[in-house]
Amino acid sequence: MRPNALIINEADNVAVTLEDIRKGEPVYLNDGRQIAAADDLPFSHKVALRDLARGEDILKYGEIIGQAKKDIKSGDWVHVHNLVVED
Amino acid sequence: MATFHAYARPDGSAGIRNHVAVIPSVACANGVVAAIAREVPEVVPLPHGHGCGRGGEDLGLHFKTLANLARNPNVYAVLVVGLGCEVIKAQYLAERMSHGGKSVEFFNIQDVGGSRRAAAKGVEIVRGMLGGAAKQERVPFPLSAVVLGLECGGSDAFSGVTANPSVGLAADWLVEEGGTAIFTETTEMIGTSHILERRSKDETVASEVASRIAAAEGRANDILGPMAAQVIAPGNMDGGMSSIREKSLGCILKGGSSTINEVVDYAEPPREKGLVIMDGPGYDVESITGLAAAGCQLMIFTTGRGNPIGFPLLPVIKVASNSRLYRGMEDDMDINAGAVLEGATLQDVAGEIKALILRVIDGEKTKAEINRQDGILCLYTVTPAF
Numbered sequence: 001m002r003p004n005a006l007i008i009n010e011a012d013n014v015a016v017t018l019e020d021i022r023k024g025e026p027v028y029l030n031d032g033r034q035i036a037a038a039d040d041l042p043f044s045h046k047v048a049l050r051d052l053a054r055g056e057d058i059l060k061y062g063e064i065i066g067q068a069k070k071d072i073k074s075g076d077w078v079h080v081h082n083l084v085v086e087d
Numbered sequence: 088m089a090t091f092h093a094y095a096r097p098d099g100s101a102g103i104r105n106h107v108a109v110i111p112s113v114a115c116a117n118g119v120v121a122a123i124a125r126e127v128p129e130v131v132p133l134p135h136g137h138g139c140g141r142g143g144e145d146l147g148l149h150f151k152t153l154a155n156l157a158r159n160p161n162v163y164a165v166l167v168v169g170l171g172c173e174v175i176k177a178q179y180l181a182e183r184m185s186h187g188g189k190s191v192e193f194f195n196i197q198d199v200g201g202s203r204r205a206a207a208k209g210v211e212i213v214r215g216m217l218g219g220a221a222k223q224e225r226v227p228f229p230l231s232a233v234v235l236g237l238e239c240g241g242s243d244a245f246s247g248v249t250a251n252p253s254v255g256l257a258a259d260w261l262v263e264e265g266g267t268a269i270f271t272e273t274t275e276m277i278g279t280s281h282i283l284e285r286r287s288k289d290e291t292v293a294s295e296v297a298s299r300i301a302a303a304e305g306r307a308n309d310i311l312g313p314m315a316a317q318v319i320a321p322g323n324m325d326g327g328m329s330s331i332r333e334k335s336l337g338c339i340l341k342g343g344s345s346t347i348n349e350v351v352d353y354a355e356p357p358r359e360k361g362l363v364i365m366d367g368p369g370y371d372v373e374s375i376t377g378l379a380a381a382g383c384q385l386m387i388f389t390t391g392r393g394n395p396i397g398f399p400l401l402p403v404i405k406v407a408s409n410s411r412l413y414r415g416m417e418d419d420m421d422i423n424a425g426a427v428l429e430g431a432t433l434q435d436v437a438g439e440i441k442a443l444i445l446r447v448i449d450g451e452k453t454k455a456e457i458n459r460q461d462g463i464l465c466l467y468t469v470t471p472a473f
Binding site for chain 1: 244245247248252279282324326327329330332333336337340427428429430
């Protein structure tokens with residue numbers, strides 16, 4: 001399947017969606033993996049690639065962009081509701 | 088080693104274009120500069136709004152910027168048109184411009200009998216310069232002679248996902264070839280200081296990086312209020328950006344992943360090769376003037392919303408971050424990085440960019456050059472007019 005979400009750096013634990021993906025639909029990643037969308041995921045937003053514990057670093061571009069404000073599940077939408085910049 | 092063909096300058100640099108520039112020392116000379124360019128359309132006029140009526144800090148900055156623009160490798164020769172009573176004197180400007188051995192002439196409108204006589208005199212001078220330029224031939228240079236400027240403007244949510252990382256890979260390639268890549272727009276580095284410091288070649292460069300970004304953050308706070316650095320625009324938020332750091336990370340990607348060897352001031356040519364940061368504003372038109380004055384022979388400009396600007400003295404390669412923009416403004420866009428969203432890899436797009444760089448430095452025109460995206464020269468200013 002053509003990817004509908006892009007992992008920018010292999011260290012990342014979030015991917016960027018390439019289209020609107022509805023809750024329950026498959027997320028096809030550019031490394032060949034597939035996960036299920038746990039939320040409605042807006043176009044160009046972030047989706048968690050695995051479960052993330054509260055306080056865990058969120059990585060995009062191979063760099064820390066913030067921390068999990070609460071426990072995040074694989075397939076969750078990641079944005080300001082569950083991402084905080086602690087430093 | 089890969090080579091390309093360019094015009095050899097007296098200071099040893101490689102011009103990928105062979106322009107005769109006509110530069111006013113002050114805005115009051117713009118009309119004569121325009122008259123010369125109407126008569127001889129082969130010249131590159133660089134009208135601007137400065138040269139007088141500013142505080143010392145800006146006058147120094149503008150003097151340096153104009154002088155270093157003339158010393159850009161793509162310039163074969165320069166005519167400076169002065170008025171006569173301005174603060175930035177044509178004579179001193181011409182003298183500074185000729186330091187590298189370039190042919191530079193000047194006169195003042197008040198000394199040569201007014202604007203019509205001045206234009207006629209200018210036409211005669213630039214025709215002579217163009218004759219000299221036409222005799223010059225391209226000679227081989229190593230890729231290490233290339234100085235590439237990196238810019239992004241009119242960004243969208245995919246600038247940092249498709250266009251900037253593709254450009255970053257191309258920048259890494261040029262640095263590996265021994266060339267120089269300069270990225271700038273310090274305001275768009277806010278939140279990434281720790282990363283850029285880590286990538287700096289030594290502690291001196293790292294502390295320079297830190298202080299320039301901290302200063303940019305301070306200025307942003309002064310202008311926009313105390314929360315400026317923490318707040319990102321609603322459009323960024325809607326586009327999926329969750330923090331200023333995330334936004335800046337997308338911007339700095341166009342610099343690739345090389346070691347940062349030097350930090351230079353606005354409009355200041357680097358002494359080092361490899362990856363360099365030029366401290367400067369985020370406003371694109373002022374930023375690209377600074378990159379040209381720093382000696383870049385070409386620039387790559389990534390855009391998501393579609394900015395058509397070029398720069399009069401040098402080719403600007405436009406990289407679209409999405410296919411809708413590429414197709415909608417195909418006359419302005421050189422590369423479609425939006426292909427990454429349709430199955431191409433970043434390496435595929437980077438390969439296209441590298442191939443285009445090689446053709447452009449050998450003489451192929453970019454879309455912005457074909458469209459003659461010249462316009463007025465925008466100079467960065469730090470103090471108000473009076």
